[in-house]
Structure formats: C-alpha cells, structure tokens
Amino acid sequence: MKPLVSILDGNTFVVSDNRGDIDPSPSFPTGLFSFDTRFLSKWELTVNGERLNALSVDDLQYFEAQFFLVPGEPTHYVDAKLSIIRHRTVGGSFDETLTILNHEDKQVELAVRMNVESDFADLFEIKDVREKRGSTVAVAEEGRLRLFYQRETFQREAIISSSEPADYDEQGLSWTLRIGPHQQWKTRLHVETLVEGAGGQDLRLSIQPHHSRGQGQMRQDLDAWLARAPKLTCDCEPLTETYRRSLTDLAALRYTPLATRELLPTAGLPWFMTLFGRDSIITCLQTLPFTPELAGPTLRYLALTQGVSLDDFREREPGKILHEIRYGESTAFEEQPHSPYYGSADATPLFVILLDEYERWTGDVALVAELEHETRAALNWIDDYADLMGNGYIWYQRRNLRNGLENQCWKDSWDGISYSDGRLPDFPRATCELQGYAYDAKMRGARLARLVWQDPLYADRLEREAADLKARFNRDFWVADGEYYALALDTEGGQVDALSSNIGHLLWSGIVDESRAAKVAEHLLGPRLFSGWGVRTLAEGEGRYNPVGYHVGTVWPFDNSLIAWGLRRYGFRSEAGRIAEAIIDAGKYFRGRLPEAFAGYDRALTKYPVQYPTACSPQAWSTGTPMLMIRTLLGLEPHQEHLVVEPAMPESMGRIEVLDIPGRWGYIDAFGRGRSEHGHRRAGPD
Numbered sequence: 023m024k025p026l027v028s029i030l031d032g033n034t035f036v037v038s039d040n041r042g043d044i045d046p047s048p049s050f051p052t053g054l055f056s057f058d059t060r061f062l063s064k065w066e067l068t069v070n071g072e073r074l075n076a077l078s079v080d081d082l083q084y085f086e087a088q089f090f091l092v093p094g095e096p097t098h099y100v101d102a103k104l105s106i107i108r109h110r111t112v113g114g115s116f117d118e119t120l121t122i123l124n125h126e127d128k129q130v131e132l133a134v135r136m137n138v139e140s141d142f143a144d145l146f147e148i149k150d151v152r153e154k155r156g157s158t159v160a161v162a163e164e165g166r167l168r169l170f171y172q173r174e175t176f177q178r179e180a181i182i183s184s185s186e187p188a189d190y191d192e193q194g195l196s197w198t199l200r201i202g203p204h205q206q207w208k209t210r211l212h213v214e215t216l217v218e219g220a221g222g223q224d225l226r227l228s229i230q231p232h233h234s235r236g237q238g239q240m241r242q243d244l245d246a247w248l249a250r251a252p253k254l255t256c257d258c259e260p261l262t263e264t265y266r267r268s269l270t271d272l273a274a275l276r277y278t279p280l281a282t283r284e285l286l287p288t289a290g291l292p293w294f295m296t297l298f299g300r301d302s303i304i305t306c307l308q309t310l311p312f313t314p315e316l317a318g319p320t321l322r323y324l325a326l327t328q329g330v331s332l333d334d335f336r337e338r339e340p341g342k343i344l345h346e347i348r349y350g351e352s353t354a355f356e357e358q359p360h361s362p363y364y365g366s367a368d369a370t371p372l373f374v375i376l377l378d379e380y381e382r383w384t385g386d387v388a389l390v391a392e393l394e395h396e397t398r399a400a401l402n403w404i405d406d407y408a409d410l411m412g413n414g415y416i417w418y419q420r421r422n423l424r425n426g427l428e429n430q431c432w433k434d435s436w437d438g439i440s441y442s443d444g445r446l447p448d449f450p451r452a453t454c455e456l457q458g459y460a461y462d463a464k465m466r467g468a469r470l471a472r473l474v475w476q477d478p479l480y481a482d483r484l485e486r487e488a489a490d491l492k493a494r495f496n497r498d499f500w501v502a503d504g505e506y507y508a509l510a511l512d513t514e515g516g517q518v519d520a521l522s523s524n525i526g527h528l529l530w531s532g533i534v535d536e537s538r539a540a541k542v543a544e545h546l547l548g549p550r551l552f553s554g555w556g557v558r559t560l561a562e563g564e565g566r567y568n569p570v571g572y573h574v575g576t577v578w579p580f581d582n583s584l585i586a587w588g589l590r591r592y593g594f595r596s597e598a599g600r601i602a603e604a605i606i607d608a609g610k611y612f613r614g615r616l617p618e619a620f621a622g623y624d625r626a627l628t629k630y631p632v633q634y635p636t637a638c639s640p641q642a643w644s645t646g647t648p649m650l651m652i653r654t655l656l657g658l659e660p661h662q663e664h665l666v667v668e669p670a671m672p673e674s675m676g677r678i679e680v681l682d683i684p685g686r687w688g689y690i691d692a693f694g695r696g697r698s699e700h701g702h703r704r705a706g707p708d
Contacts, residue, residue, distance in 0.1 A: 024076075026050065031085045031113050031240070032277025033057060033288055033295040034215075040076045042089040042108040042118075043067060046141065051148045051292045054116050054180075054213060057280075058296065058350030060148075061169075061180040061215045064139035067108070067120070069093050069132055074106060084274035084640075085240050086111045104130070113240050116213040124201040131200050136211070138194040142171035142178050144350035145293070146358055156351075160192040167195060176354045177218040185210040217349070247273045251312050252683050254652070257676025260610040264648045267614035271640035272305075272313060280349065281326065284319035290618060290641030299324060299343045299369030300432060301643055303376045308583060308646030310383050311653050311683055317380045318389055324373055325396040327362055329403075334421040335359050341396075341403030343369040345427075358425060365427040366434075367408060367418040367456055370400045371463035378466035381474075382660045385686030390474045401467050401484065404460050410450045414494060415511065416460050419450035431456060432581075433524075433559065437566055438573035439510055442519045444565020447512040454507050455524045457495050458531030464488035465532070496535040505541045507534075521545060521561040523581050529588025539592045546585060547597050554625025555608045556582045557601060562622075569622035569632075576619040576634055579605050580643035583650040590654045595670035602651040603672045609648065616644040652680065656692050663687055669694020 024039035034056040038044045044053050044065035054062035067074060074091040081087055088109045092102040103126050110118040124130050142158060143151075156173025166183040167190045186209035188195040201207050251269050256262045276285040279297060288294065289301040303324070306317040329342040336359045337345075348360035359365075374397055381390050390397075410417035420426035429438050431453045439453060440446055468484035471477045499507045501517055507525045508517035525542050528534045534542055545551055550561040553569075556577035560567050569575045582605050589598040608631040609616050617639040621632035652658075655678060657668030665687055671678065675696035682689045 026052065027079055027081070027087055027089075028291060029085055029087050029110065029112050030274050030291055030295070032275070032285075034112055034114055034116075034277075035291060035295060036062075036110065036112050036116060037292060038065070040079050040089070041067070041074055041091055042087075042110065043073070046143075047148075048151065049149065051145060053143075054112075054215070055145065055292075055295070056114075056215045057217055058145045058348050058353070059178050059217070060143040060145070061140055061178065062116075062138065062213065063141040063143065064137055066137040067091075067106070068135050068137070069104065069106065069122070071133065071135075077105075083241070083244065084270060085113055086237065101125070104132075111237050111240065113236065115215060118211045118213075119208065120211060121206055121208045122199070122201060123206045124204060127203045129200055129202050132198075133196065134199055135196045136194050138167060138169070138182055140169040140171070140180050142169075142351075144352045145348075146350065146352050162190040162192055166190065167192075173351065173355070175218075176351055177216075178351075179216040181214040181216070183212050183214075185212075244270065244273055247313075250315075253681040255677075255679045255681075258606065258674070258678070260614075261606050261648065261652075261675070261678070263614035264606060264609035264616065265652070268616070268645040268648050269312070271615060271645040272309065272316075272642065275640060275642050275645065276316070279323060279347070282319070282323055284323070285316070286320050286323055287316055287642045290638035290644075292638065294638060294641070296347055296349075297323065297344075298346050300345065300366055300372060301641075303369060303372040304580060304584075305642040305646045307372075307376055307379055308580070308643065308650040310379060311658055311685070312649045314380070314384055314684055317376060318384075318386065321373070321377055321380065321389065321393060324369075325393050328396050328399060329364055333364075335424075336361065336363055337365040337421050337426055339364065339403060339407040341370065341399035341401075342407065343373045343400060345369060345430075359422055363426075365420060365422065365430050367416055367430045367453075368432060368459055370403050370408070371416070371456075371459035373397075373400050374463035374467050375459065378470055381470065383685050385663075387474050390470055394475050397467065397470065401463060404463065405487075408460075411452070411513070413515070414491060415452040416456040417450035417452045418456075433522075433573040435572045435574075437571070438559075439518060440520050440560075440564070440566045440574070442521070442564055447510065447518050450513060451510050451518070453510040453524065454495075454499050455527035455531070457491065457499070458528045458533040461488050461491050461495070461533040462531040464491070492533050492535075495533055496538070500538065505538070506545050507542070520564050520566075521550065522564075523551065523557045523559050523578075523585065526557060526581070526585030526588050529592050530584045531588070532591065534592070536592075539594075543589055543592070543594045543597050546589070547600060549624075552601075552604075553577055553622050554604060555620070555631045556604050557585055558622040570634060572619070572634075575622040577608075577622050577631070578619045578644075579608075579616040579647040583643075583647040583654075586654045587650060590657070590670075596672075598654050599670065599672045599675075602655055603674060605647060606651065612639075615640055616647055617641065618644055652678065656680065656694050658683070658692060660685060660687075665690045665692070667692040667694075671696045673697055 028037045037052045046063045053060040077090040091106040107121040159170045161168045169180040171178045275288045289298040329338040344362040345366035347362035352358040353360045408416040418430040464484045468481040471481040509520045509522045510518035560574045566574045586598040586601040618637040618641040619634045655671040659666045673696040677695045679693040681691045
C-alpha cells in the first residue's frame, strides 16, 4: 500500500496516496469526507491512459499539500519529458490546482483525465461494507459533473467543476491538450459538498454548501491563531517543536457543528472527526492557559445538547452530557444512535470540572451563571442516574444492547477493564477514575454555588457528599496487599484488582488519601507501569497486558498529561517532571505530533517509541498534552486575580519561558529553569 497523505480542516478531510490519487480502501477511510460522509471515493489522474508516479510530496500546512509527479518510472538515465504538480487545499470544500509542464523543445499532445466516483459511504461503512439502500446518480452537465445520493429525505451531493473547459461524463472529466515547448497548462478543480435531510430524531440538517475559504484566508486564520497563543522559548528543542506542531494541529481540528457558528475541537483523524464530550472537555482543560477560546463554546454546546429525557437507544438521561454526535446516513436512519449518543459515564462530571476551571482562569462568571441549570442537572445525574447499585458510586451498563458501547469510561475497548488475572468483570462496572471525577465535580460545583449562584446551603451539601465519597472510596477501592487502588468495583462490590494508569487520574481529582499518595506515585513511576517513554495503560505482568493492546499496555500521551498534573497536585514534582520529559522526548520521534497512543515496550528494549498501528493522528487530546505538561512544569495555577508560577522541571529541560499567558489577570509571562534537585513532596493535594 502506498503511503497515505492527509489534509484537513475541522471535520472535512482528504486522505489519498502519495500520488494524490484516491482509491477506496477496506481498512482505512481514504477519500474526501465531510460530516461523516465520503463525497469522493475515487479521484484518479491519468495522462495518456497511464497512472503517474510520485517524486515527492510537500506537506505544506494542515489544509494544504503538493504532489510532484511524472509519467512512468523515472530513472537516472532517462529524463522525464513531462512533470505534473497537484496542489490541493481543503477548507470546507476541496480545491486542486493541476499543472502540467512540458520540458521538451517541441509541442506535446496529451489526453488528461480525472476519473471520479462517489459511493457516499457513511464513515461507519468503511470497515463494514454494506449495500447502499438509496440511489446514486451521476449527471454530466454543462461545465460540471454532479454526483447525487438520495435515500428518502437524506441527500448528499458532490459538484465537480474545472476552471479550464473540460469534457464531462458520468465517470469523470477529460482534457485534450496541446502544450507548446517548455510551456505549461493549468486548471483549478473545485469540489463542492452539500448535505440535506433528516439526521435522526434529534438532528435536522438543511442544505449547506461548504465553500472553500481559499489558501489566503486559511493562512491568515492560522497566522492569527498562532499569534494569539502564548510564545514559547525553550532550551529543549523537542518541546519547542511539539508545542508549535500541537498548536497548528489544534487549529486544524476545530470545526463548526451544524447547530452553532462557534468553533469546537473534534477528537481526531480519521475516525473521530466530530465532537466527543470526553475528548473535547479534556482537550479544553489541557489547553486553557494557551487557547482559552475553545472552552466557552464547548461548554455552551454541551449544555445545549444535554439530556433532558430518557432514551435507551441513545442512552440519554436527564442531565447527562453527550458522548458523540454524528451526521451520516446510519445516524439519520437510526442504524447508529449518534444523534447524539450519550454512552459515556465520565463526560458529565468532567463538564462541571471544565466549567469551574474555565472560570478560575478567565473570571467569566457570566457563563457560570448562564449554565447554572445545566450544571446542577449534571451534578444531579451523578446521584440520580449514575448510581445504578445505590451505593453512592458512578456505575455504567449499556442500555442499548444492539450497538451501544459496553465500556463507557475512557478505556472503552471491549477488554479495557479486567481483573489482575485477565478475567473480565460483569456489568455494571464502577471504574476508579469515575469516582475521582465525581468527587472533583462536587467540590468544584460547591465552589461555583458559593461564589456565583449564591447558594451556600447547596455548596455545603455538595462538600459533605464529596467528603463522604472520598472516605468510602479510600475504604472500598484500596488494594491492601498491593498498596494501590483497584481499577474498578464489580457487581458484588469486589475489587477489579488490575494495576492501571487510572490511579494517576485519582491524583488529579484529589480523591486520594494523603497517606497513600506516595505509594500511588511509586507505582506510576515503577517498572511495571513506567516504560521510560511514559506510563502504560496497564501494568506489565497483568493478565491482559500487551504493549500493543489498545487500552491494555500502550502509552497514551493525554493519559500521561493528567497523571503528571495529578502528581504535581500532590507535591511529587520530580515524578511529574520525569513523565513530562519522557513524553516530550517521545514527541521528537513523531516529528512533534504526538499520536493517540504508542506501544508500551520498555525504552531500554526499543531505544525509540514504537508506533501503534492504527493510532489517530492528529488527535485533539494528544495535541493538548504538551500544553498541560508546560503548565505542570511551570506550576501555573490561577489564584483569584493572579497567576501563581512555581516552576519545577528536570535539568535536561534547561530554561522554559512562556510569554503572554492569557487569563483574568490580563497577560502574564512565566519562566523556569531545570535543576538537578528532586523537588519536594507535601502531605496533601493543593
């Protein structure tokens, strides 16, 4: 298989081979996609009936790529007489400038053709190919080719046109050319995508042409985005590279859902180019000191789509925050529940956590007041709907038995939650980090109730509930003989006793008893969990440990960023620095773009981080990872109207300086220098 090249702008993206051609793949979503539909499944250029060969590919920007091609196989002995340049951009719609250069000293006659098809596949159909139930029509018209799909009221359309006159037919468009000696020919191809039709019970789409913003506008938007972000100067080159790449990728992953005009972060290319409650919230938490403008729109949209009624198919409940929203055909006809789907147990407490952290950074009490009802509903959901066993914990068990998610925590693969010996527990399940999130949400909700909603009685109640939860949790989840917290509780109240990275999230939440924090830190940096490149999702030696298993031994950058933040919260500064240093070191092997996950092999064995074969890249909460690591290393914490800066970082980092950190204080600069000291430990969380 030829190497793949991707460009993207929000949830519109193009994946092709290194010639720029698109051929449908059974395992990876190649094509032009927008709003979960493939609008081009074939985009194949030929000259005189032959496919072309790649000389090089320039990855110019996230929205722009350029392919340099020649006919036939070039050799050292025969110079190519023609060369072809394909320069493409995506910015809502798709544009490609095709340039053919004649290097001969005589005129050439060429038959140039672009073969075009669309299967209008739903993203969920890429791996599970099914016969389409609607009808596809290709119509060659004057000056354009229309590809049209309709199933009842669900309609999708691609319109292809050329700036230079072309002959259109139902399979593509052609040009018969005469190019003079040492001359060139050029045309601009434009693909417009349109959607119309029902999007399931809760989603209605109207006709929407996605017009290209153009290269100039795209570059201006990116330049403005980068100019607004704090400026990093650093002795650590991998951190500088990863920070810059992450800011650019975060810009690429922003999109505008159909129900709003505001930009929100999608989760990741290629499978998750839409809003995910958990992923988007954590991304906003990670990036608050650098790109706070993402958090407010994300909170408003999640509040807008918050559950208000019961629905088993969508796993919706009053107060619950969505897991995922989709716009494709399978969602429109309720073959998939994503309109939206609410099958996650963590997005709801995380919503409250983000709102409080956002106010601490920005001072935006108006949004806290605006979302009071939704925040109270989210807190009520924790007690009224999440406590399936009636014992004060968040549990999950899917109600959609057809195609709902079994595991509704962040480790949502089928084998992500297991006992130490590898057995899988029955449902419902109560994973440990969910209880940490619930504790943190109650504490933060109490702060907002006292500060903004002027309801001290409610605040007192939430704090009592949080204290009770913390006491019960430290009693029920602590594995005494191993001195760590269980991954989960099972239906009998027994401990699902695998040692996992989830215990780091507990430090971040503050639910860990102070006397046990040192043991948790020791496990996280011990050889079973820490690979040298980061903390593994599951400890080496556990029954299901696999260094290339999705949630059972790989290293996830976002996971490590929350763990480092948690270690710092409890005063384990050098340990937080070791994790930050390891992840940043790994970034240089991925050209500054941290992937969704990479293999958990020991660093001494591999010498470099091994790629996970199907990792999303870019992925939003991986792009947010270096930003949260910088916050952790510099000890950036808002305190009323001020920003506290208390740096503690490894000696190898040298000097780090961040200029113009935005917040309720205006703009502040922060800097620190790495030292060889081990830092200090305090008795409890901040």
